[in-house]
Amino acid sequence: xxxxxxxxxxxxxxxxxxxxxxxxxxxxxxxAVGAHEDIIREGDNPLHVxxxxxxxxxxxxxxxxxxxxxxxxxxxxxxxxxxxxxxxQMDHSIGSLTPxxxxxxxxxxxxxxxxxxxxxxxxxWWETLVTAAVQREWTVNIGQRSALExxxxxxxxxxxxxxxVGLSEGNSCPLPVTQTELADATGLTSVHVNRTLQEMRSAxxxxxxxxxxxxxxxxxxxxxxxxxxxxxxxxxEGAHLDANEPEELPNGSTPGTSGAAWTHGxxxxxxxxx
Amino acid sequence: xxxxxxxxxxxxxxxxxxxxxxxxxxxxxxxAVGAHEDIIREGDNPLHVxxxxxxxxxxxxxxxxxxxxxxxxxxxxxxxxxxxxxxxQMDHSIGSLTPxxxxxxxxxxxxxxxxxxxxxxxxxWWETLVTAAVQREWTVNIGQRSALExxxxxxxxxxxxxxxVGLSEGNSCPLPVTQTELADATGLTSVHVNRTLQEMRSAxxxxxxxxxxxxxxxxxxxxxxxxxxxxxxxxxEGAHLDANEPEELPNGSTPGTSGAAWTHGxxxxxxxxx
DNA sequence: ACACGGATTTCACACAGGTGAATGCGCGGA
DNA sequence: TCCGCGCATTCACCTGTGTGAAATCCGTGT
Numbered sequence: 001x002x003x004x005x006x007x008x009x010x011x012x013x014x015x016x017x018x019x020x021x022x023x024x025x026x027x028x029x030x031x032a033v034g035a036h037e038d039i040i041r042e043g044d045n046p047l048h049v050x051x052x053x054x055x056x057x058x059x060x061x062x063x064x065x066x067x068x069x070x071x072x073x074x075x076x077x078x079x080x081x082x083x084x085x086x087x088x089q090m091d092h093s094i095g096s097l098t099p100x101x102x103x104x105x106x107x108x109x110x111x112x113x114x115x116x117x118x119x120x121x122x123x124x125w126w127e128t129l130v131t132a133a134v135q136r137e138w139t140v141n142i143g144q145r146s147a148l149e150x151x152x153x154x155x156x157x158x159x160x161x162x163x164x165v166g167l168s169e170g171n172s173c174p175l176p177v178t179q180t181e182l183a184d185a186t187g188l189t190s191v192h193v194n195r196t197l198q199e200m201r202s203a204x205x206x207x208x209x210x211x212x213x214x215x216x217x218x219x220x221x222x223x224x225x226x227x228x229x230x231x232x233x234x235x236x237e238g239a240h241l242d243a244n245e246p247e248e249l250p251n252g253s254t255p256g257t258s259g260a261a262w263t264h265g266x267x268x269x270x271x272x273x274x
Numbered sequence: 275x276x277x278x279x280x281x282x283x284x285x286x287x288x289x290x291x292x293x294x295x296x297x298x299x300x301x302x303x304x305x306a307v308g309a310h311e312d313i314i315r316e317g318d319n320p321l322h323v324x325x326x327x328x329x330x331x332x333x334x335x336x337x338x339x340x341x342x343x344x345x346x347x348x349x350x351x352x353x354x355x356x357x358x359x360x361x362x363q364m365d366h367s368i369g370s371l372t373p374x375x376x377x378x379x380x381x382x383x384x385x386x387x388x389x390x391x392x393x394x395x396x397x398x399w400w401e402t403l404v405t406a407a408v409q410r411e412w413t414v415n416i417g418q419r420s421a422l423e424x425x426x427x428x429x430x431x432x433x434x435x436x437x438x439v440g441l442s443e444g445n446s447c448p449l450p451v452t453q454t455e456l457a458d459a460t461g462l463t464s465v466h467v468n469r470t471l472q473e474m475r476s477a478x479x480x481x482x483x484x485x486x487x488x489x490x491x492x493x494x495x496x497x498x499x500x501x502x503x504x505x506x507x508x509x510x511e512g513a514h515l516d517a518n519e520p521e522e523l524p525n526g527s528t529p530g531t532s533g534a535a536w537t538h539g540x541x542x543x544x545x546x547x548x
Numbered sequence: 549a550c551a552c553g554g555a556t557t558t559c560a561c562a563c564a565g566g567t568g569a570a571t572g573c574g575c576g577g578a
Numbered sequence: 579t580c581c582g583c584g585c586a587t588t589c590a591c592c593t594g595t596g597t598g599a600a601a602t603c604c605g606t607g608t
Contacts, residue, residue: 061414063500069414086399091407091505125360133365135409140335140343142416143461147595178555187417192595194557210605226337230317231365421565452585466565468587484574549608556603566593573586578579 002027002051002103004077004165009123011164011234019120022113027051027103038095039102040080045089048104050080055100056176060184061092070185072135073097073158073177077165082110082124098176126233133231142187145226147196150186152225155206159215160229175213276301276325276377278351278439283397285438285508293394296387301325301377312369313376314354319363322378324354329374330450334458335366344459346409347371347432347451351439356384356398372450400507407505416461419500421470424460426499429480433489434503449487 002023009015015023030053033039039050039057057074071092074080080094085107114121134157141153155175162173179197183190200206205221207214215221280297283289289297304327307313313324313331331348345366348354354368359381388395408431415427429449436447453471457464474480479495481488489495 059410061410063414063418065500067418069417071410071413083399083403086396087403087407087507089504091507092410122360125357129357129361132406132409133361135406135413136333136335136345136366139345139409139412139416140337142413143343144337144341179557180555189596190556191558191597195595198557226339230363233361233365453587454585463566464586465567465588469565472587551608552606554604554606556601558601559599560597562595562597564594564596567591569589571586571588573584575582575584577581 002053002077004053004167005051005079008077008165009120009127012126013119013123015119015123019117022117022120026105026109026113027053028109029104029106030101031104032099032101033096035096035098035100037100038093039100040090040094042090042093046081046084046087048106049082049084049110050094051103051105052076052078052080053101053103055096055098055102057094057096057100057102058181058185059092059094068184069187070181072131072138073185075158075162075165076167079124079127082128097181130233133233137231147186147188147192148199149225150188151182151193151196151200152205152221153227154182154186155213155215156218156222156225156227156229157232159213159218160232160234164234171216171218172212172214174211175208176211276327276351278327278441279325279353282351282439283394283401286400287393287397289393289397293391296391296394300379300383300387301327302383303378303380304375305378306373306375307370309370309372309374311374312367313374314364314368316364316367320355320358320361322380323356323358323384324368325377325379326350326352326354327375327377329370329372329376331368331370331374331376332455332459333366333368342458343461344455346405346412347459349432349436349439350441353398353401356402371455404505404507407507411505421460421462421466422473423499424462425456425467425470425474426479426495427501428456428460429487429489430492430496430499430501430503431506433487433492434506434508438508445490445492446486446488448485449482450485 006015006020006023009023029048040046042061052074054076057078057080059071059074059080060068061071062068074094084090114124137153137157141150145153158175159168159173162168167173178190179193180190182188183193186193188196197206197208201208203224204216205224207216221227276297280289280294283297303322314320316335326348328350331354333345333348333354334342335345336342348368358364388398411427411431415424419427432449433442433447436442441447452464453467454464456462457467460467462470471480471482475482477498478490479498481490495501
């Protein structure tokens with residue numbers, strides 16, 4: 001049941017009933033693994049595309065001496081590299097962060113669906129390009145932002161991505177990762193991540209308890225993060241994402257209300273050099 | 275004359291005469307700009323794909339307060355985002371670093387060629403995926419490596435990429451960027467880039483004079499960089515890249531010889547956590 | 549209820565890399 | 579040949595983040 005994926009893709013294209021049915025069909029072979037297991041290892045020859053159904057995973061790479069960088073987070077609805085087949089072998093690993101359920105989609109199944117459903121093709125393109133944009137933003141994040149800004153930025157991104165697949169509730173969302181993992185993702189140490197989170201807490205920027213993140217004042221957090229959601233390329237083709245997207249959770253619970261806007265800032269100009 | 279692009283793509287697929295001709299046809303509208311000019315600005319609606327013919331450019335993003343991160347370098351033969359059309363607007367800018375000649379390829383021209391030439395489609399896929407892999411490696415580089423390792427890694431990457439398009443000569447290649455630009459790319463300050471380069475020089479790792487980089491002992495540089503070329507996904511489909519690729523420069527000059535190997539290391543294993 | 553173990557928190561201290569500014573070099577233009 | 583200017587280089591000093599280790603906390607299983 002790739003509900004999350006469908007929900008996410010509909011931010012970009014309107015899918016027909018047939019499109020959705022076709023997407024449903026992709027999640028045949030479902031696998032489950034515990035936390036902290038590898039799904040694909042660097043050097044492996046990828047055989048299928050993985051679709052995250054439940055739980056979190058990450059893409060990571062480890063240097064010869066053990067230092068590890070988490071390159072991206074995968075949350076439900078995320079597709080790991082729809083097009084890896086072109087390359088011979090993986091240049092990074094993908095591992096679970098929490099217990100995980102995911103679908104292994106065979107290459108042919110994916111090709112079959114995209115052949116017959118141009119809207120899905122377009123939507124997967126969008127997903128691919130957004131993934132690339134996120135990767136670029138991470139480069140900026142790690143390269144230029146201070147620890148505080150960096151953590152804030154990461155949390156903004158994760159919150160929005162989760163909200164897009166219906167996993168937020170009001171200003172809260174799950175954050176089922178350890179501080180060590182946040183450290184590996186931001187290029188900081190776990191000690192400093194801790195300091196930084198404390199600082200954010202005492203500034204009232206976040207509430208973080210029992211793996212749940214709450215953002216009392218989104219505008220404030222965005223501000224310290226220098227966050228601009230444009231790179232996520234939401235609001236497209238009619239599926240206009242309201243600042244405060246109505247949350248129809250699958251189980252029908254009522255979402256908390258949030259007056260704060262997650263603005264998609266106007267285009268900055270900025271001349272190069274001078 | 276997209277010779278560089280063709281040469282690069284042939285590292286992955288064997289192109290027929292017809293394929294090459296089709297690629298030639300893409301570079302109709304050629305533009306030239308001086309150094310430090312923007313080609314595309316963040317927020318723009320991209321109208322064509324740009325193919326770098328001569329000179330260097332970069333993708334960059336600037337924070338509200340002026341900090342700038344160079345997200346990737348473009349060298350001759352590089353294609354800027356073959357698939358941007360799917361998205362509505364640019365989330366970053368592309369600017370020249372040196373005087374630049376580039377071809378503006380209209381969307382339709384590209385689509386026409388890929389429709390009729392499946393090998394080109396495959397090759398462009400490869401190019402796209404390698405670009406993504408490079409982006410991921412930059413995340414690792416900035417997130418985990420020390421200044422020295424980081425600079426070394428960047429130089430290794432640039433050298434290999436230039437060699438792939440026939441722009442190296444023996445162990446040397448052009449490096450027409452300022453230390454400030456290297457700083458923006460590595461997330462360091464120009465002062466510290468200077469220190470780092472000095473250190474590399476006095477360790478005999480590099481020779482860098484008048485915008486020309488020479489790597490006396492590639493193995494040594496790779497070692498301090500913890501560099502593993504796997505992520506560039508060379509050596510594919512028969513087009514076996516020898517460790518010391520024969521350099522048939524277009525102008526027929528004889529390349530310097532280099533016994534040193536730019537090894538494509540065997541698959542590391544590495545269990546997650548333990 | 550208890551005990552275990554991973555996760556968080558705190559501490560004292562070290563250092564890589566940042567800051568701001570001054571100096572000097574090299575190269576293109578007239 | 580000289581000038582001017584951007585770039586590289588150097589300096590003295592500072593600080594954000596890393597290090598290593600110890601001390602708690604907390605959730606989970608028994």
